[in-house]
Amino acid sequence: MYGNVYNNSTPIYRQRITKQQAQEIALKHVPGHILHVDMDLEHGVLVYEVFILTFTAPICLA
Numbered sequence: 001m002y003g004n005v006y007n008n009s010t011p012i013y014r015q016r017i018t019k020q021q022a023q024e025i026a027l028k029h030v031p032g033h034i035l036h037v038d039m040d041l042e043h044g045v046l047v048y049e050v051f052i053l054t055f056t057a058p059i060c061l062a
Helices: 019-029
Strands: 033-042 045-053 058-061
Touching: 019 033, 019 045
Parallel strands: none
Antiparallel strands: 033 045, 045 058
């Protein structure tokens, strides 16, 4: 359970995914080659940042 940042009395539950799952999801949206994957804490929520080298330019998906 994570802190409720929306001032709602209902607790927020989130499903965690693995690094491998984050990479697979990112590559479904943006074809290319994964350069790097980071896990960060943003506003109390863990997120993966996936850096992908595409045929045109590098992209970061958070």
